Amino acid sequence: MNIYKKLTFQYIRMKLNILYRINPVKAGQLAFRLFTTPIRFPRKNSEIFLNASSIKINVDGKMIKGAVFNSNQTRKALILHGFSSSKEKFDYYVQPLIDKNYQVFAFDAPAHGESEGKTVNAVEYAAMIKKINNDFGKIDAYISHSFGGLALSLALEEMEHDHQTKVVLIAPATETTTAIDSAFKVIGVKNSNIKTSMKDIIYNLSGKTADWYSVRRALHNVKADILWVHDKDDDTTPINDALRVKEDNHQNIKFYITEGLGHSRIYKNETTIKQIIDFF
DSSP: OHHHHHHHHHHHHHHHHHHHHHHHHHHHHHHHHHTTTOOOOOOOOOHHHHTSSEEEEEEETTTEEEEOOTTTOOSSEEOOOOOOOOGGGGGGGHHHHHHHOEEEEEETTTTTTTTSSSSSOHHHHHHHHHHHHHHEEEOOEEEEETHHHHHHHHHTTTOOOTTEEEEESSSOOOOOOHHHHHHHHHTOOHHHHHHHHHHHHHHHHSSSSSGGHHHHHHHGOOOOOEEEEEEOOOOSSSSHHHHHHHHHOOEEEEEEEEEOOOTTGGGGGGHHHHHHHHHH
């Protein structure tokens, strides 16, 4: 960990601990805001996206920008990136999907890339997915990574789909409670009361507990044909959460487990890409 990160995490720890002693609710609000604020990294210079047609939608007052390819095709595929990522990072999948005769959509999630917003949660990301289906017609196939997989699972619970809908979940953020625990561990906040206060904020905002925001829970209500791709060495979305889903023995979910690719290299790996494209 570099010195900048160490100092940043030290400042966050100190601020949360002090704020909790003054006002536990505000400490929970700050923790939630930090948890839902992505880092906007420089956009990948992707040649294929230079040839895309630009499109945009309005989701809850935020302008969400995207791209569409091969727009003369009737079958539609949607690419969904993860937290602190962007649509261009998934350019590996655009041409292969075009070759499969899909019309291909890719959007920057709220607070990411070219889209508006400063924070985003899974409900807001899911709302974007539902809006895309509403504005452009039913999506036939999805490729999602990490946070995008959680949002997609929540959205599919509330959208029209069937067993012919194709869904790829690459290292999905399976359990929100795991993500919260990991974030607190990385920052080094040991006061469990702050975590509890943050979970209270989630409940107050949505009427649902943090553990409701679960891919495992949502998939009991999803009929799509699913390929789940995960790496044994993923230290962001742990493989153990994925294996619990595997133990549920869903007949519509196939698992492809890799090793040594971690959380991000997995979706760039040529063998993984081939497995995913062959699934379509």
